[in-house]
Amino acid sequence: MSTPRAFFGVSRRILLSSLAMLSVLFASPRSTTAQAQAQRDPLPSWNDGATKAAIVDFVGRVTTQNGPYFVPPAERIATFDNDGTLWIEQPMYVQLAFVLDRVKTMAPMHPEWKDKQPFAAVLDGDLKAVADSGEKGVAELVAVTHAGMTTAEFEKIVADWLATARHRRFKRPYTELVYQPMLELLAYLRANDFKTFIVSGGGIEFMRPWTDRIYGVPPEQVVGSSIKTRFEMRDSTPILFRLPEINFIDDKAGKPIGINAHIGRRPIAAFGNSDGDLEMLQWATLGASGARFGLIVHHTDAEREYAYDRHSHFGKLDVALDAAAVNRWTVVDMKNDWKRIFPFD
Amino acid sequence: MSTPRAFFGVSRRILLSSLAMLSVLFASPRSTTAQAQAQRDPLPSWNDGATKAAIVDFVGRVTTQNGPYFVPPAERIATFDNDGTLWIEQPMYVQLAFVLDRVKTMAPMHPEWKDKQPFAAVLDGDLKAVADSGEKGVAELVAVTHAGMTTAEFEKIVADWLATARHRRFKRPYTELVYQPMLELLAYLRANDFKTFIVSGGGIEFMRPWTDRIYGVPPEQVVGSSIKTRFEMRDSTPILFRLPEINFIDDKAGKPIGINAHIGRRPIAAFGNSDGDLEMLQWATLGASGARFGLIVHHTDAEREYAYDRHSHFGKLDVALDAAAVNRWTVVDMKNDWKRIFPFD
Numbered sequence: 001m002s003t004p005r006a007f008f009g010v011s012r013r014i015l016l017s018s019l020a021m022l023s024v025l026f027a028s029p030r031s032t033t034a035q036a037q038a039q040r041d042p043l044p045s046w047n048d049g050a051t052k053a054a055i056v057d058f059v060g061r062v063t064t065q066n067g068p069y070f071v072p073p074a075e076r077i078a079t080f081d082n083d084g085t086l087w088i089e090q091p092m093y094v095q096l097a098f099v100l101d102r103v104k105t106m107a108p109m110h111p112e113w114k115d116k117q118p119f120a121a122v123l124d125g126d127l128k129a130v131a132d133s134g135e136k137g138v139a140e141l142v143a144v145t146h147a148g149m150t151t152a153e154f155e156k157i158v159a160d161w162l163a164t165a166r167h168r169r170f171k172r173p174y175t176e177l178v179y180q181p182m183l184e185l186l187a188y189l190r191a192n193d194f195k196t197f198i199v200s201g202g203g204i205e206f207m208r209p210w211t212d213r214i215y216g217v218p219p220e221q222v223v224g225s226s227i228k229t230r231f232e233m234r235d236s237t238p239i240l241f242r243l244p245e246i247n248f249i250d251d252k253a254g255k256p257i258g259i260n261a262h263i264g265r266r267p268i269a270a271f272g273n274s275d276g277d278l279e280m281l282q283w284a285t286l287g288a289s290g291a292r293f294g295l296i297v298h299h300t301d302a303e304r305e306y307a308y309d310r311h312s313h314f315g316k317l318d319v320a321l322d323a324a325a326v327n328r329w330t331v332v333d334m335k336n337d338w339k340r341i342f343p344f345d
Numbered sequence: 346m347s348t349p350r351a352f353f354g355v356s357r358r359i360l361l362s363s364l365a366m367l368s369v370l371f372a373s374p375r376s377t378t379a380q381a382q383a384q385r386d387p388l389p390s391w392n393d394g395a396t397k398a399a400i401v402d403f404v405g406r407v408t409t410q411n412g413p414y415f416v417p418p419a420e421r422i423a424t425f426d427n428d429g430t431l432w433i434e435q436p437m438y439v440q441l442a443f444v445l446d447r448v449k450t451m452a453p454m455h456p457e458w459k460d461k462q463p464f465a466a467v468l469d470g471d472l473k474a475v476a477d478s479g480e481k482g483v484a485e486l487v488a489v490t491h492a493g494m495t496t497a498e499f500e501k502i503v504a505d506w507l508a509t510a511r512h513r514r515f516k517r518p519y520t521e522l523v524y525q526p527m528l529e530l531l532a533y534l535r536a537n538d539f540k541t542f543i544v545s546g547g548g549i550e551f552m553r554p555w556t557d558r559i560y561g562v563p564p565e566q567v568v569g570s571s572i573k574t575r576f577e578m579r580d581s582t583p584i585l586f587r588l589p590e591i592n593f594i595d596d597k598a599g600k601p602i603g604i605n606a607h608i609g610r611r612p613i614a615a616f617g618n619s620d621g622d623l624e625m626l627q628w629a630t631l632g633a634s635g636a637r638f639g640l641i642v643h644h645t646d647a648e649r650e651y652a653y654d655r656h657s658h659f660g661k662l663d664v665a666l667d668a669a670a671v672n673r674w675t676v677v678d679m680k681n682d683w684k685r686i687f688p689f690d
Contacts, residue, residue, distance in 0.1 A: 074557075195565070204609070212419070219609030220609055220610070231598040237631060238601065238632060240602065240605050247606075253575075253576040254576075256583065256585060257575075261571060263565045264550075264564030264565055264567060283576070286581060287581065287583060
C-alpha cells in the first residue's frame, strides 16, 4: 500500500478534526435521506384518519425492537386476497372475463359449441344463461379454457390475453386496474420486512405470470386455486400437462388450508374484501398471541369504482362485515379513506 | 450544523490528500475481508476434485453479470431432497422411526392394538411383519400417528420426539445426522443469492418444525407430502384439524408437480440421492435454456455412514444413477468427495 505523504504532514489533531468533520459530511446525506424517508408518507394515497392510523400503528408495534409486540422479521407474514382487494372484480372476476374471451377465441375450432351449452350462451353473450348452467357448466368452461395444455403454454395464453384485454368501463388493461393504496401498503409492509403473499380464490397459474411485475409478489408467494397436473417426458423434454380436474379451491375455509400448505405459519396480518376472506382473517387474527391485524376493503365508491357489499354477485361482503365489527378488524371505506383508487387517477 | 474550526484550518490540498488516505484506510479492511472471503473456501468439507469444481463452476457462471449464463437472483431457485440428501435415511427413514416410536407411545391408550395388525407387529418390533402389511398397513400407521389432532399439536409432537429420539448406530439426535458438506452447499448457494427449497417425499409438517434451525430453510420453502386438513372454529379459536386422508405424495413424478404448485418456476439446480428424485432432476435440468445443475449424492461410505444404491430398500438409486451419466448430472462419491460427513465428525 502506498502512503500519501500528505497524510503524515497533517497533525494528529487536524486529522482527527477533519475526520470528525468528514464523518459529519458523509453521514449527513444519509441522515437527511433517512429523515426524509421517515417524514415522507409511506401511504400517500390514504387519507389521514382511523384506518391509516391503525395500519401505521400495527406496523410500528410489531417492528419496535424490545417493544411488547415485537415480531421477528421471519414471522412477519402478511396475506392478501386478490380480486376486489388488490385489483378490480366488477362487473365480473377478471378470470371469468378471460374464460369468456377464451371460449370465443377457441370457437372457430369447435363448431359444435354453437349448439352446445354453456358454450352457446358464452358465444351469444348471454351471461344469465351461463350463470344458469351452474357449477357444472362453469366447470366445463374452466376445463376447456384452463386444461389440455402445458403449464408453459397456459402461462403464455394468460400473458397474451392480459396484454390485449381491456376493462369495459375503464378501457384499460386489467393490470392497470389495481388499487394504488394497496400497492403502497404492500410496499410499506415489505419495507418493514414483511413477506407479502397473495391468497386468492383465483387460479394460481392465472396470477403468477404477472403478480411480480404488478404487485412485487413473486410466483412462490402466490397461493390460489388449482387444477391437477401430470408430469411427462416428451421427446426428452419434461412438461407438466394441465388436467381438467380440480385440485384445490382456495376460497373460504380453503384459505387457511392453502396458507398452511404453502406458508406453514400463520400470518400476523390479512387483507381481504369479501366473505371468501372470512376464514383467512380468522386464521390470521384470532386465538393467537401478540399483535394481529385484519383489514377489509369495503367498496363504497360507485363514482370512482363500484359500491357493493351484502348482495353482490361477485365479492359479496356480508358475514365478514359483521365479523369485522366483532373482531375489531379495520374496515376501509374506499370512498373516504382512499385519495386515489387506481395508479392512473 | 456546527462546523469544526479545524476543518477550515486545513488547506484544501491536505484535506483532499487526507480524504484520499482515509478512503484507503476505510476501504482497506473491507477489501481485506472481501479477499479473505473469496480466498476462504466456502465448501471446506468438500475435497478438491471434479465434483466440487462442477459446483463452483456452475455458481460462478450463473452469478457472473454480463456473462452468457447469468441468471437474475429471483430466478436462482435450488431444490433439495431431504432423506439421504440432507440427512440420514438408514437403516430407515427418520419419519418411519417416528411412526414406530409414536405407536409405542400411544399403545397404552389402545389395548386392542396388541391383537391387531399392523400395530401388533410394531409393538413386537417385527419390522418384517410391518413391511408385509403393505401400503394399507403403513397407511393405517400414518393415519393414527399423523392425523386426529390439530396442526399445532402435531408440530409439538414432532418437536418433542426429535428432542429425545436417538439414532441407533450413531447415538445422536437425528437433527445432528445431517451432512456437513450439504449444509455448506446450502449456505454457499444462499450467499450467492439462491433461494433454497426442500422438496421431499417426507411429510411437509414433519419437516417444517426444524428445517429453519437445522438447514436455514424457512417453513414456506419446504415442499413435501401431506394429508388433508379441515378448518374449524373451536370456542372462537381457529384450528386446522389433520385428517386421515392423503392429500399429496411429493415423490417421483410428484416432485415436479409439487415444485410447480409451491414455487411456480422451474429450479435451475436440483439435488437428490435416489430414484425418487429422478423427475425433479429432469424438471430442473432438461429441455431448458441456460446453465442448469443436477447433483446426486451417492452413498459410498459404509464406514463413516452407509453404502447403498441399486438394491436398497430406502433411498434406492438405480434409474437415476443411469440417468445421471446420460444427462451429465454430477454424482457425489460420498467416500471420496466428502472430508467430513456429519457436523460432529
